Each structure stands twice: as structure tokens, then as C-alpha cells.
Amino acid sequence: MALLTALQGGFGDSSDALRIDGRALSREDLLGAATAVADRVAGAPALAVLARPSVETVTAVVGGLLAGVPVVPLPPDSGPKEREHILRDSGAALLAHAIGDSAVGDSVAAAAVSGVEALPVDPAQRSATTYAESAGDATGFVLYTSGTTGAPKGAVIRREAVAADLDALAAAWRWTAEDTLVHGLPLFHVHGLLLGVLGALRTGSRLVHTGRPTPAGYAAAGGSLYFGVPTVWSRLAADPEAASALAGARLLVSGSAPLPVPVFEKLAELTGHAPIERYGMTESLITVSTRADGERRPGSVGLPLDGVRTRLVGEDGAPVPSDGETVGELQVAGPTLFSGYLNRPDADAEAWTADGWFRTGDVAVIGADGFHRIVGRASVDLIKSGGYRIGAGEVEAALRDHPAVADAAVVGAPDEDLGQAVVAYVIPDGPVTGDQLTAFVAERLSVHKRPRRVVLVPELPRNAMGKVLKKQLLAESGER
Numbered sequence: 224m225a226l227l228t229a230l231q232g233g234f235g236d237s238s239d240a241l242r243i244d245g246r247a248l249s250r251e252d253l254l255g256a257a258t259a260v261a262d263r264v265a266g267a268p269a270l271a272v273l274a275r276p277s278v279e280t281v282t283a284v285v286g287g288l289l290a291g292v293p294v295v296p297l298p299p300d301s302g303p304k305e306r307e308h309i310l311r312d313s314g315a316a317l318l319a320h321a322i323g324d325s326a327v328g329d330s331v332a333a334a335a336v337s338g339v340e341a342l343p344v345d346p347a348q349r350s351a352t353t354y355a356e357s358a359g360d361a362t363g364f365v366l367y368t369s370g371t372t373g374a375p376k377g378a379v380i381r382r383e384a385v386a387a388d389l390d391a392l393a394a395a396w397r398w399t400a401e402d403t404l405v406h407g408l409p410l411f412h413v414h415g416l417l418l419g420v421l422g423a424l425r426t427g428s429r430l431v432h433t434g435r436p437t438p439a440g441y442a443a444a445g446g447s448l449y450f451g452v453p454t455v456w457s458r459l460a461a462d463p464e465a466a467s468a469l470a471g472a473r474l475l476v477s478g479s480a481p482l483p484v485p486v487f488e489k490l491a492e493l494t495g496h497a498p499i500e501r502y503g504m505t506e507s508l509i510t511v512s513t514r515a516d517g518e519r520r521p522g523s524v525g526l527p528l529d530g531v532r533t534r535l536v537g538e539d540g541a542p543v544p545s546d547g548e549t550v551g552e553l554q555v556a557g558p559t560l561f562s563g564y565l566n567r568p569d570a571d572a573e574a575w576t577a578d579g580w581f582r583t584g585d586v587a588v589i590g591a592d593g594f595h596r597i598v599g600r601a602s603v604d605l606i607k608s609g610g611y612r613i614g615a616g617e618v619e620a621a622l623r624d625h626p627a628v629a630d631a632a633v634v635g636a637p638d639e640d641l642g643q644a645v646v647a648y649v650i651p652d653g654p655v656t657g658d659q660l661t662a663f664v665a666e667r668l669s670v671h672k673r674p675r676r677v678v679l680v681p682e683l684p685r686n687a688m689g690k691v692l693k694k695q696l697l698a699e700s701g702e703r
């Protein structure tokens with residue numbers, strides 16, 4: 224079966240089946256334009272896509288999928304160092320970008336360094352070539368995601384994993400062609416791209432992408448199904464007028480980070496809809512969710528999706544009971560899991576158990592009724608800020624590259640708006656300001672990885688082994 228069932232099956236089309244940041248396309252137009260991209264990329268080892276929230280991005284991604292070429296979304300705000308790594312590591316031969324994109328210079332320059340050819344995408348082009356559907360176990364995407372240390376790792380995601388996840392979500396959320404999906408999330412992650420775009424092209428729902436996920440944009444969109452990260456929902460809950468405009472929706476869905484219970488409750492009060500909360504990872508896609516026809520319990524992410532298995536394991540590796548109290552590391556298995564990290568057998572060895580389960584690194588509790596509650600992350604070095612996953616080690620390494628930095632430690636400080644905010648503790652080795660260091664990181668890494676706050680300190684708290692005591696820094700960061 225085709226991955227993008229509705230797009231390729233041509234059912235229920237309309238002139239604005241897809242509206243992105245104010246520009247509309249029918250599915251027939253998208254298919255013709257994407258096929259023109261497919262004609263140009265067929266046979267390439269991988270296609271990088273400069274993933275701004277635009278019609279061109281969707282056209283390029285779909286073009287890669289039609290041609291059976293693995294798609295590598297490139298965050299548009301990633302600094303040169305990160306961009307270079309993604310392009311080189313993924314083996315992308317082409318970098319698709321919007322034709323006439325004046326801000327594309329940097330990326331094309333980076334692409335030139337890596338021997339990658341720039342591919343301007345024009346959504347007005349058309350082709351009617353037909354491509355045979357690729358095998359389900361072929362790579363659909365390589366999605367780059369941060370670990371606790373080092374550069375982002377490429378998670379290799381099979382086409383059939385995407386299809387399985389979308390079908391399981393459609394069942395859990397009763398997501399159909401009758402829906403109009405609304406969100407304004409970035410198009411280089413599972414949430415915004417795989418669920419938020421491919422979900423619409425598989426189920427046949429209309430899609431309105433608001434450019435940015437603002438309360439006003441969501442209020443004006445008139446959708447039935449809304450996606451957001453907790454920061455988006457908390458900003459909406461703080462804007463009663465915008466929130467009340469969502470009263471006519473069918474389902475509000477939160478994910479990518481924990482939805483605070485007060486935000487859940489405020490949203491329910493203002494919109495009349497208790498939000499659905501679901502849990503997932505880049506590596507596993509979405510695995511656990513509350514259901515449209517089931518209980519929506521604040522603070523809980525619900526039940527495993529169809530076909531997904533979960534278990535809790537203690538620090539000694541032994542199973543932990545599902546009694547609603549005992550915490551353990553959450554491990555998952557099933558058809559939505561990734562195939563492994565590209566070029567990183569070391570990371571694979573750490574991520575998988577001997578019996579084939581994926582270690583999420585999240586700590587959870589499972590109730591006797593099967594409901595899952597995510598308690599936190601096992602490592603303080605993986606930060607979630609505004610729903611973005613940020614490795615403390617990557618930011619620390621970028622800071623240490625600065626000549627006036629002797630050492631740095633990065634933590635995710637509690638933050639009402641973002642969940643966690645990136646805070647850097649830096650031992651200077653010469654005259655330097657926090658703003659200069661933030662700007663320095665911005666030249667290397669994505670915008671959201673920049674420290675929100677830099678604290679210059681004479682030394683870092685360490686244990687007897689010399690390891691930085693991050694929990695102590697975290698406690699201090701919360702006091703400011």
C-alpha cells in the first residue's frame with residue numbers, strides 16, 4: 224500500500240487541501256509538483272531538505288518519498304557546524320530548498336563544502352511519472368536528534384514504521400478525512416513533519432499549517448484536530464479569547480514534552496476539551512497515547528498504541544511491576560521503532576537490549592489499568608525546551624570551542640513557558656560576556672540550543688571523581 228494513501232489515491236481533494244503559512248495547494252497539485260522533484264532526485268543516496276515551514280518543503284519531502292530516496296530534513300536555523308555534520312553524516316547528495324529563497328546562501332555554501340548539490344524546488348512544476356511504491360523496510364527518513372553528548376545522531380526510520388504509527392494514531396484519535404488538522408510546528412521532526420504533514424497525506428484530512436504555532440494562528444484556523452507542544456498549549460491557555468475559538472474543535476493533542484496539569488485543566492476549562500496527551504520519541508515514533516474514546520487523565524500519557532509493547536525495567540535490569548507506584552526505565556518494542564542510528568554502532572549498542580527492546584531513557588510508572596505516567600528522564604543531560612530535544616554535551620562542546628572558555632556545564636532549568644530552559648555555567652578564561660557566548664553558540668548550533676542564560680562562575684561543583692554535580696547546578700538555577 225502507498226505510504227501517502229490519500230495523496231496517491233486522490234480521494235476527496237480540494238483546492239486548499241494543504242495550506243501552509245498562507246499558501247494553498249490541492250493534493251493533485253502537490254502530487255504533480257512532488258513528482259517533478261522525484262524525477263530529479265530518483266537514484267540519489269539521500270535527499271536533504273532545508274525544512275522551513277513552506278509548500279516547497281512539503282513538495283521536496285513528498286518528492287523524495289515518491290522516488291524512494293531517504294529524506295533528511297535539515298533544521299533551517301541550524302548553525303554551520305551542525306548543518307555540515309548532518310549533510311556529511313547522512314550522505315545526502317542533494318539539498319532541496321525553495322526556489323528564490325534569499326536566505327538559503329549559508330546552507331548552499333555549507334552544501335558546497337560537503338559536495339552536496341543545491342536543488343531549487345518550484346511548486347509550479349508538474350510531472351506525471353509514476354513510481355513503484357518502495358519496500359516497507361526501505362528508509363523513509365533519517366532524522367537527526369541529540370544524545371547526551373556529541374553531535375546529533377541520525378535515526379533511520381523505515382517507511383513501514385511511519386505507516387504503522389500513523390494508522391495506530393488514526394485509530395486512537397479517530398483521525399479521518401473529515402478532519403482539518405491545524406498546527407504550526409517545525410517541519411524537521413516527527414511531531415510537525417511525520418504526524419503533522421504525512422498524517423494528513425495518509426488520512427486525507429485537510430492541513431492548515433500556521434507558519435508559527437501562535438495562539439492567534441490557531442484561533443483563526445478553524446480546524447477540528449490541533450497539534451501542539453506544551454509551550455504552545457500553555458501560551459494558548461494564557462490567551463482566553465484565542466482559546467475559546469477552539470471550542471468548535473474535535474480534539475486537541477499535546478506531545479513532545481510533559482503537559483503540566485494546570486495547563487491541561489485551564490485548556491479544558493477554556494475550550495471545553497480535555498486534551499489528548501501522547502508520548503513518543505524520534506527513535507520510536509509515537510508509542511503511547513490517551514484515546515479519543517477513552518479517559519483523558521491529566522498527567523498521564525495513556526495506553527500503548529495498537530501493536531506497541533511497553534515494559535518497565537529497574538536499575539538492575541529486572542522487570543518492575545505495573546502497580547501505579549514503582550518507577551522504572553520505560554522500554555518499548557513494536558512496528559514503529561527505528562532501525563538504528565546511522566554510522567553509530569556504539570549508540571545502537573547502548574540503545575537496544577539483548578532481547579530487542581529500545582531503551583527510551585525515560586522514567587515512568589504504569590498503573591494496573593495500563594495507564595502510563597512519564598516521571599522524567601534518567602539523564603539530566605537531555606534537555607527538553609519548548610519541545611526541542613537538546614543534548615547538554617553538544618552545547619558544552621560548542622562553548623568550550625570559545626577561546627575565553629575554560630570549562631562549561633549546561634543544565635535544563637525549570638521554566639514555566641518552555642518546560643526547561645538551557646542555562647550554561649561557564650568558567651571564563653579571559654574577558655567574555657554571556658551575550659558573546661550565546662552568539663558564539665548560535666553560529667554553531669540551532670537557535671533553540673542557545674543558552675537562554677549564561678552564568679559566569681569561578682568554578683563548577685564537582686564530586687570526588689571530578690564529575691560536575693549537575694543536580695546542584697539545577698537546584699541553583701531554580702533559585703534565580
Ligand code: MCA
Pocket residue numbers: 408409412413414415436452454455478479480501502503504505508509608609610611612661670671672673674675676
Ligand atoms: C530563541 N530565541 C533566542 C534564544 N532562543 N534569542 C536569544 N537567545 C536565545 N537563547 C529567539 C527565537 O529565535 C525567536 O526569535 C524568539 O527568541 C522567541 O523564541 P522562543 O521563546 O523560543 O519562542 P518561539 O520561537 O515562539 O518558540 C517556542 C515554540 C518552539 C514555538 C514552542 O519552541 C517550537 O516550535 N517548538 C516545537 C518543537 C518540536 O516540534 N518538537 C518536536 C520534536 P524570532 O521571533 O526573531 O524568530 S519530535 C518529538 O519530540 C517526539 C517524537 C514527540 O513526542 O513529538
Ligand code: AMP
Pocket residue numbers: 368413477478479480481482500501502503504505506524583584585597599600607610611612
Ligand atoms: P524527541 O527525540 O525530540 O522526539 O524527544 C523525545 C523525548 O520527549 C522523550 O524521550 C520524552 O522525554 C519527551 N516526551 C515526548 N512526549 C512526552 C510526553 N507526552 N510527556 C513527557 N515527555 C515526553
